Amino acid sequence: MIPLYAFVSMISAWAIPVIIVFIPLYAAYRKVPVYESFVEGAKDGFDTAIRIIPHLVGMMVAISVFRASGAMELLLGWSRPLFDMIGIPSEVLPLAILRPITGAGSLAFTTDLLQQFGPDSMIGRIASTIQGSTDTTLYVITVYFGAIGIRKASYALKVGLISDAVGFVASILICYLVFA
DSSP: OOOHHHHHHHHHHHHHHHHHHHHHHHHHHTTOOHHHHHHHHHHHHHHHHHHHHHHHHHHHHHHHHHHHTTHHHHHHHHHHHHHHHTTOOGGGHHHHHHTTTOHHHHHHHHHHHHHHHOTTSHHHHHHHHHHHHOOOHHHHIIIIIHHHTOOOOHHHHHHHHHHHHHHHHHHHHHHHHHHO
């Protein structure tokens, strides 16, 4: 009998190649013009990319202003004593702020934490769990809502940011329960 980890490893190694081969073959079987459909989709994707560029530029400018103005450091300075008092490592606080805003920035910060404290440290584990349990909410709303022309995103923004906060807290609690 194959061990479970070997079975899962085998499935993960073959899943993407099988899907890449299966979809065009199935489309050809259904007499769908595969190449023409691909080209049409690529044209639509290019048009979508052009439509979302202003939204992306606006978001990137806002992120740069937030970080360059010192607002992030000010916010962290105010909240650090509270989080230290309740036992949340203050080193992961910038990740809670960066993660909803920028995926690349939060990944870079997580990488720095892993290099500084190690992946097996509690800070490294918490940072990794936060990285995997939260999303880049502002980026997602900017790109996807901008692509389809939705202007009123306030409810989605609230739910997304609440979900990120829950993911942040749950990541810390789960890491303390599992690894402490």
